[in-house]
Every structure is written in structure tokens, then in C-alpha cells.
Amino acid sequence: MLDVTKARAETPAAESGIYLNNASCSLMPQQVIDAVQDYFALEAKIGGYPALMQDTATFDAVYDSVAALINAKPNEIALMGSHTLAWQSLFQGFRFEEGDRILTSRSEYGANYVAFLQMQKRTGCVIDVIPSGNSGATDPVALEKMIDGSVKLIAINWIPTNGGLMNPAAEIGRVAREQGIPYLLDACQAVGQVSVDVKELGCDYLSSAGRKWLRGPKGTGFLYVREERLSGSGAEPGIIDDFNALWTKPDAYELVSSARRYETHEQEPALRLGLGAAADYARVLGLENIRERVRHLAEGLRAELTGFPGITVQDLGTENAGLVTFSHDTIPAQDITAVLQREDVCVKTIPRAGSFLDTLARDIPELVRVSAHYYNSEDELESFLRVLRGIVGAG
């Protein structure tokens, strides 16, 4: 059972307003803030390079922390500056040829999808969307039927940006493994919210930001690469430099053997230490406890919102994550978000292009997204609902 009072006490910004936008960027716990600030203080005192040289074991421990969080090995982890940098460093290294197919989900994130489109423009590869089942989740059976020799990559998200949908990531992984097709899972909205076990998921690659449910610093992310994928084709990073590639002969280079081949030279040690602290913090609290509390808060919110006049809860799927989305018949999401903001309640408007294919398929407007984390209190949710009642005229 999670101690909410303690979690709030360890979150300095928790009392500065009602923060219900954890799916964008959560509030850092004191342990994360300390890790970042202590390192910046050391840099200020002795200089950036000497600080880096002082204790390399501490930096290596960050790989251990992130690996432990997702049941991977430290050499399967690359530390990155964001989810997008992690995902792109991997994706841009794939060699697609004309007619090669990328299979993705209807809920795919905008930043990933535009990269597919660019790749299509460059190479003539084909983007195929795996149909969704009745619940709105990506359908593994439909996926199985789409597989042939032209499929070069399956790339989906587990939990999208625009709602509580949870795609059946492990079932997709089973199909990918059976067929030997590389599987890239965007777990940006999952890491820190649910238990992540890359072995159970069966993914070859998994990418995440640090600042969302994991509560790490902004400017952090990571990429997991299954050990077996660190050799052969598809293993070239999108960008190489003299950190991830050794210039061994005038006309040749060798990639470093671990997943660090997806990193480049200039890195931010303070933020990385913060990411490691966030991973440790989540593990100490327990991912099952976190999931239980987040689910409880989200289910309570959905139940309340369903009774509000004019409001439609827009979350898909049978099992739901902590991202609660809704629209109103006449009041645009932007207006609702703005009024809430004036009352010190932070939520987020999700643009239609966030998951554009899904937006078009369901013909939905911009959505209000409310994402409560485990440290949010029931009182905060009640205050949010009170303001919302005023906005929609629910008495």
C-alpha cells in the first residue's frame, strides 16, 4: 500500500497548485531534485570535466537502475535526452527499401508517425496501420494476418498520448517474436505508471521519456535494445560520432558493442543522475502499488465525469491507464483547460494531431486530458471536479 502523505511530503511542488498533468511532465520528488542539484553544485565547485572524472561508478549505476526498472541488462540501455531522441536514434538507423512495410497502431504518436512519413518519402517504404478491435485496442489477430516477408518493423505505442487505452503490448510482442520481426515499443506513457518487463513484452526495442510517470528530470529518456539486436542489420544508430563509433581504420569504424551505441558524445550527467534516482524511487515504492493507486484515481474520475452533463469520456480499451480524457458537446477543450488553469488546476488540451489517425477514425475534437499520479490526493480530485462542475453548469 502506497503512503500518499509521505509521497506528497517528498514532492515539493505538490502544494503549489493542483497538478493533474503527469502524463506531460510529472513533479519531481526531492530525491530526484537532490541528485540533480548536488551534481550541478559539484560542477560549479570543481568544473564539469573534473566532476565527470571523479566517480564514474555512479554514472554506470544509472544504467543499472534503469535496467532493473524494466528487467533488462545494463548493457541493453542507452540514456538519451528525450523519448523522441531515443526512438529516432533507433528508427533512423533502419534500412528500408521500396515496398518494405512498417506496421503501426491507429493510436501512434504524432512525432513517431511524421518520422514514418519522412522515411516513406525518402525510401518508398509503406506504412500500414494494424486494425483496432471493438474496444479500440490494436488487434494482435489482425496483425498476424498482415505479416509477410515485406514487414520490416512493428512499431506501436503501449499507451497513447490521447487517453487511457492500453494496447496489448505483450500479445503484439508474441506475434513479433514468432515471426522474427523487429518490434519497437513506445512505452513513454507506461514507464513509471505500470510494471514494465521487457522479457514479458517480447519487444526488441523500448523507448521512454524520464519526465512523465517516472518523475525524472526534463531532458531525459532512454532506449532499451535487446542484446540479440546489437549485431547484424538494423543495429546502426541514426547518428554516429566518436563516442558510439570507434574510427578504427582510415576507411572503417566499429560501433561500441552495448546499447550505448545509440548515444552520442555530449551528455548531461546531472540529469542522468536524476533519471537514475527516479528509477530507484519508483522501484522502492513498487510499480504494482503505483499502478493500483493510479488506476483507483483514474477510475474514480471516469465514474464522476460520466455523470456530468454534456461530457463524454473518450478513453478506449478494456483495461485503462491513468490518462483520463473527455470532451464537451459545446465547450472547446482549450476553454475548459484555460478556466481550470485560472483556478490553479493544471490539465492538458490534447491537439487533434497528437494521435491523428485515431482522431480521424473516431471524429473526435481536441480533448481535455487529466492525468493524476499516485501522490495526488482525493481532495485535489474533488477540487478539480468542483471547478469543472462550475464550467459545465452541473449544479
Ligand SMILES: Cc1ncc(COP(=O)(O)O)c(C=O)c1O
Ligand atoms: C505516447 C508518446 N510517445 C512519445 C512522446 C514524446 O516524448 P518526448 O516529448 O520525450 O520526446 C509522448 C509525449 O507526450 C507520448 O505521449
